[in-house]
Amino acid sequence: MPMVSAFRPGNGEDTDVRPRTKSDGNLASALYFRQNQGECDAPDSFFSLFIIALPDKTPWHAFCRLALRRILLESLTMPHPHIARRQSGFTLIEIAIVLVIIGLLLGGILKGQELITQAxxxxxxxxxxxxxxxxxxxxxxxxxxxxxxxxxxxxxxxxxxxxxxxxxxxxxxxxxxxxxxxxxxxxxxxxxxxxxxxxxxxxxxxxxxxxxxxxxxxxxxxxxxxxxxxxxxxxxxxxxxxxxxxxxxxxxxxxxxxxxxxxxxxxxxxxxxxxxxxxxxxxxxxxxxx
Structure with missing residues (x-):
């Protein structure tokens, strides 16, 4: 299947395929594509991607922004096993302390009633x-x-x-x-x-x-x-x-x-x-x- 570029040169869009950055110096896109005789091949460190042809009026950086947004959302919602998650509830020590207090209260009440009866x-x-x-x-x-x-x-x-x-x-x-x-x-x-x-x-x-x-x-x-x-x-x-x-x-x-x-x-x-x-x-x- 031939690979189709996400943009077409000469359609009024910027054809500079070098990595783009925002005015604050941050990397605008983690992926970029290089046009080579109608085919798009990725750098050696990435797997080759088949890019679906987009409408002529869709700029290539819009596609990159959508991809980055999805990656960021997934990174926020997916669990991270190396980060300890705080579990809600009581520890065994806390439960034991509560049971001891309840036992003391019940014992005191029963003993108090018995003392009243004896009096x-x-x-x-x-x-x-x-x-x-x-x-x-x-x-x-x-x-x-x-x-x-x-x-x-x-x-x-x-x-x-x-x-x-x-x-x-x-x-x-x-x-x-x-x-x-x-x-x-x-x-x-x-x-x-x-x-x-x-x-x-x-x-x-x-x-x-x-x-x-x-x-x-x-x-x-x-x-x-x-x-x-x-x-x-x-x-x-x-x-x-x-x-x-x-x-x-x-x-x-x-x-x-x-x-x-x-x-x-x-x-x-x-x-x-x-x-x-x-x-x-x-x-x-x-x-x-x-």
């Missing part, structure tokens, strides 16, 4: 012990039960309300442990203890004190078939309730001197639950004989 168990246990001591001290000092003391009105100059049930001085504290009736003996129980200085609070306050589980603590006569005066504390999660039962008794909710049932009711003849169920939904009332 609540101690507080509830102290409530039972403190109330037992307060009842015994009151009996030793006044020879009567708090709330059922017939001499309390004269001793402290107060007006004793007429109890809604029971009789003052009969040795029985009438009323439920969490009653809202001010005249019940189980409510006057707290007024007498505060008047005697055995329980903290204002001397005119007859309300039940709160426990560590956002419930209340109180007394009544009999609960879950436990005879006599009992101390009850409600709104206790199963873990705390069973821990209290284990600390003071046998750890079983239906036997011994500590018994419990889910809910807030603690009737004298009510049946306790067979077991403590720690499912996160049940809250117990625990009653204990002093």
């Amino acid at each position: 609540r168990i101690r507080n509830v246990a102290n409530d039972f012990q403190s109330m037992t001591a307060a009842i015994n001290l009151y009996q030793d000092r006044y020879r009567a039960l708090p709330g059922d003391d017939a001499g309390a009105a004269a001793r402290w100059g107060i007006t004793a309300p007429t109890p809604s049930s029971g009789t003052v001085g009969d040795g029985i504290i009438a009323g439920d442990y969490n009653t809202a009736t001010a005249s019940d003996e189980s409510r006057q129980f707290w007024l007498h203890l505060r008047r005697a200085g055995l329980v903290g609070g204002a001397v005119t306050d007859d309300t039940n004190p709160p426990n560590a589980a956002s419930g209340v603590t109180g007394v009544q006569n009999g609960a879950f078939n436990i005879p006599g005066i009992v101390i009850c504390s409600n709104n206790l999660p199963a873990k705390i309730a069973q821990a209290i039962d284990t600390q003071f008794d046998d750890g079983k909710s239906d036997t011994g001197t500590v018994r419990a049932a889910a809910g807030t009711t603690a009737g004298a003849a009510a049946s306790p639950d067979a077991n403590y169920v720690d499912d996160g939904t049940k809250f117990y009332v625990v009653c204990k004989a002093p």
Whole structure:
């Protein structure tokens, strides 16, 4: 196939085939062609190229510019194996550090929750012990039960309300442990203890004190078939309730001197639950004989 020059001499274009440079001295073309008797042969360092005939009006340097532009674009887009490419992502050391931090946070949270639970168990246990001591001290000092003391009105100059049930001085504290009736003996129980200085609070306050589980603590006569005066504390999660039962008794909710049932009711003849169920939904009332 005959080789055809990319330009024709005498067509009005510059026929000088020497390497052309721009005004700034840079090489304008890396390739140039030499006309020789109608054939174009490349220098020895290049492979021979078959040049397709171009229109008469196409200057030869336009073809060279297109070729150079394509070479430059390919050199920019093609990967270079000798240049290290930065990989995005985390290193193994960074991932290990993050995992260690997460483990420490989870361990701290779990340990903190356990410490809070243990603190609540101690507080509830102290409530039972403190109330037992307060009842015994009151009996030793006044020879009567708090709330059922017939001499309390004269001793402290107060007006004793007429109890809604029971009789003052009969040795029985009438009323439920969490009653809202001010005249019940189980409510006057707290007024007498505060008047005697055995329980903290204002001397005119007859309300039940709160426990560590956002419930209340109180007394009544009999609960879950436990005879006599009992101390009850409600709104206790199963873990705390069973821990209290284990600390003071046998750890079983239906036997011994500590018994419990889910809910807030603690009737004298009510049946306790067979077991403590720690499912996160049940809250117990625990009653204990002093």
